[in-house]
Amino acid sequence: MELPKVSKEYLTHVDATPDRGYPLRILTAHRQNCNGHWIADPPNPLYDLMNEHQIQRAKLLDEAIAILEKYFST
Numbered sequence: 001m002e003l004p005k006v007s008k009e010y011l012t013h014v015d016a017t018p019d020r021g022y023p024l025r026i027l028t029a030h031r032q033n034c035n036g037h038w039i040a041d042p043p044n045p046l047y048d049l050m051n052e053h054q055i056q057r058a059k060l061l062d063e064a065i066a067i068l069e070k071y072f073s074t
Helices: 022-033 045-073
Strands: none
């Protein structure tokens, strides 16, 4: 099975230095990857659903990142 193209290159590396900023770096990288979407030609309902799930994951990650940013700024 061949997967369709993706609208942007995904991050494959995150600075894994074991410090207090590590969890935020991980979530931020996953959040950036949520900006990529599957591009199917012709349109495909499965890829549309996968893209919708990307949007839902992005919203959840935005909430988690905001919480961590507040925690680390104090």
